[in-house]
Amino acid sequence: xxxxxxxxxxxxxxxxxxxxxxxxxxxxxxxxxxxxxxxxxxxxxxxxxxxxxxxxxxxxxxxxxxxxxxxxxxxxxxxxxxxxxxxxxxxxxxxxxxxxxxxxxxxxxxxxxxxxxxxxxxxxxxxxxxxxxxxxxxxxxxxxxxxxxxxxxxxxxxxxxxxxxxxxxxxxxxxxxxxxxxxxxxxxxxxxxxxxxxxxxxxxxxxxxxxxxxxxxxxxxxxxxxxxxxxxxxxxxxxxxxxxxxxxxxxxxxxxxxxxxxxxxxxxxxxxxxxxxxxxxxxxxxxxxxxxxxxxxxxxxxxxxxxx
Amino acid sequence: xxxxxxxxxxxxxxxxxxxxxxxxxxxxxxxxxxxxxxxxxxxxxxxxxxxxxxxxxxxxxxxxxxxxxxxxxxxxxxxxxxxxxxxxxxxxxxxxxxxxxxxxxxxxxxxxxxxxxxxxxxxxxxxxxxxxxxxxxxxxxxxxxxxxxxxxxxxxxxxxxxxxxxxxxxxxxxxxxxxxxxxxxxxxxxxxxxxxxxxxxxxxxxxxxxxxxxxxxxxxxxxxxxxxxxxxxxxxxxxxxxxxxxxxxxxxxxxxxxxxxxxxxxxxxxxxxx
Numbered sequence: 350x351x352x353x354x355x356x357x358x359x360x361x362x363x364x365x366x367x368x369x370x371x372x373x374x375x376x377x378x379x380x381x382x383x384x385x386x387x388x389x390x391x392x393x394x395x396x397x398x399x400x401x402x403x404x405x406x407x408x409x410x411x412x413x414x415x416x417x418x419x420x421x422x423x424x425x426x427x428x429x430x431x432x433x434x435x436x437x438x439x440x441x442x443x444x445x446x447x448x449x450x451x452x453x454x455x456x457x458x459x460x461x462x463x464x465x466x467x468x469x470x471x472x473x474x475x476x477x478x479x480x481x482x483x484x485x486x487x488x489x490x491x492x493x494x495x496x497x498x499x500x501x502x503x504x505x506x507x508x509x510x511x512x513x514x515x516x517x518x519x520x521x522x523x524x525x526x527x528x529x530x531x532x533x534x535x536x537x538x539x540x541x542x543x544x545x546x547x548x549x550x551x552x553x554x555x556x557x558x559x560x561x562x563x564x565x566x567x568x569x570x571x572x573x574x575x576x577x578x579x580x581x582x583x584x585x586x587x588x589x590x591x592x593x594x595x596x597x598x599x600x601x602x603x604x605x606x607x608x609x610x611x612x613x614x615x616x617x618x619x620x621x622x623x624x625x626x627x628x629x630x631x632x633x634x635x636x637x638x639x640x641x642x643x644x645x646x647x648x649x650x651x652x653x654x655x656x657x
Numbered sequence: 658x659x660x661x662x663x664x665x666x667x668x669x670x671x672x673x674x675x676x677x678x679x680x681x682x683x684x685x686x687x688x689x690x691x692x693x694x695x696x697x698x699x700x701x702x703x704x705x706x707x708x709x710x711x712x713x714x715x716x717x718x719x720x721x722x723x724x725x726x727x728x729x730x731x732x733x734x735x736x737x738x739x740x741x742x743x744x745x746x747x748x749x750x751x752x753x754x755x756x757x758x759x760x761x762x763x764x765x766x767x768x769x770x771x772x773x774x775x776x777x778x779x780x781x782x783x784x785x786x787x788x789x790x791x792x793x794x795x796x797x798x799x800x801x802x803x804x805x806x807x808x809x810x811x812x813x814x815x816x817x818x819x820x821x822x823x824x825x826x827x828x829x830x831x832x833x834x835x836x837x838x839x840x841x842x843x844x845x846x847x848x849x850x851x852x853x854x855x856x857x858x859x860x861x862x863x864x865x866x867x868x869x870x871x872x873x874x875x876x877x878x879x880x881x882x883x884x885x886x887x888x889x890x891x892x893x894x895x896x897x898x899x900x901x902x903x904x905x906x907x908x909x910x911x912x913x914x915x916x917x918x919x920x921x922x923x924x925x926x927x928x929x930x931x
Contacts, residue, residue: 396792404812404818406811406815407815413778413782414789415786415789418790445772
């Protein structure tokens with residue numbers, strides 16, 4: 350397994366690598382480059398980095414204009430201000446026009462921690478998923494973040510990538526088979542399936558280990574691409590195991606859980622339990638305290654499995 | 658350079674006639690703010706800008722963004738008369754299956770550089786286009802037409818700040834200052850003036866023109882070309898509904914189509930053929 354790393358850190362590193370290989374890449378930020386890690390690129394290629402200041406609407410409007418001039422644009426800020434504040438600009442200037450913009454949004458979810466509920470984006474997957482043609486990615490570790498962002502750079506069109514603030518355990522190697530649109534079965538199992546995304550994949554693996562001791566065999570699937578979602582891997586799990594738990598550091602409304610349910614009810618109805626924020630905002634605290642309070646731990650996944 | 662202003666006047670009249678016909682056939686659309694911008698659009702496409710209808714995406718071309726996207730009738734009529742697509746297309750405006758959507762769609766219409774309609778976003782995209790041209794040392798210039806009511810959008814001022822910061826002297830913004838928006842006069846809805854002082858303080862070179870004087874518009878665009886290190890804002894004083902007596906200066910004609918009788922009268926007043 351690769352080392353512990355925040356997905357935003359992986360983004361910063363891979364973006365600088367991509368910038369060296371691809372002169373066509375232009376990077377934009379909105380006064381958060383040291384946090385989103387676009388500062389690494391800015392340091393190496395200052396002529397291709399443009400800071401828009403604290404103006405996220407204009408960040409994404411300008412991104413569209415540069416992309417329609419033939420560039421591959423990476424435009425970053427916190428998830429709250431990208432998917433939230435700039436939603437309609439992303440919808441109309443980037444989505445509607447199929448602009449080649451990669452919206453790499455960091456500090457998603459409650460693990461932002463101390464900044465509190467105003468900064469904890471728990472709606473971004475739902476918002477971005479509704480935009481026609483938008484690819485939505487939510488990596489579970491640093492290595493998969495790098496591999497997925499490399500692939501996103503090759504896609505012609507808008508992509509939203511959800512990245513986190515806190516360091517997370519490594520799950521993949523550089524040669525792991527990671528492909529946009531394909532889920533990864535990170536642990537096989539026959540009784541129940543946990544379909545997780547982002548930091549919840551690791552929690553699901555911990556839950557599987559615990560349940561194994563109780564004689565319950567858990568399959569764990571990392572859905573790093575929320576859209577287009579890997580229907581085959583979901584239908585297979587729905588048919589081969591007795592029920593599904595979805596797990597995401599996001600509201601249970603509109604995100605991964607909803608995406609999985611949409612597939613299941615149409616093709617292979619089975620019972621689903623949803624681990625995520627249950628119609629609530631977050632608050633200030635340490636990531637571990639918040640994950641425990643809002644039901645985003647391995648033991649919450651275990652309880653959900655047992656509820657099926 | 659000798660400029661044939663009479664010829665430009667003639668083109669503008671034809672564009673105005675088509676604005677009336679487009680909105681009449683669609684039984685919807687925005688005639689008022691289209692008529693007010695017809696002279697500006699004529700000078701841009703028939704004098705100022707380097708565009709090639711045979712090769713709409715030619716490298717090095719000048720780009721135009723209609724940030725006040727609801728004035729699509731004037732953009733479509735101008736592009737058609739300039740040769741980007743046949744004028745026959747204009748009768749399909751706003752109809753199912755037509756390339757001419759209610760608001761401009763760059764994926765459907767040759768010559769449309771940016772899909773617009775949600776106010777403020779076109780200006781922001783034009784700043785992006787100007788940044789990209791600077792980066793590539795592409796000689797193409799970027800022109801954006803803004804509504805005066807549109808200046809109430811916050812993104813306009815974010816984009817203006819960025820345009821000045823990045824010294825975009827390849828960017829020219831023109832505000833179609835007709836003084837009216839859907840709910841009435843700008844000054845009654847929410848005051849946007851003084852536009853000149855605001856943009857000056859944001860770092861723009863500001864020029865005032867009569868937005869219906871071909872000569873003044875032409876000269877302002879020439880003056881903008883001479884600016885170094887600064888974007889230009891041309892504040893064009895216009896009359897909403899210009900050229901159609903019963904529409905002139907009436908906020909009610911912002912987003913209302915003429916009926917057949919009204920349309921015929923308008924075309925007659927403009928000296929066109931029904």
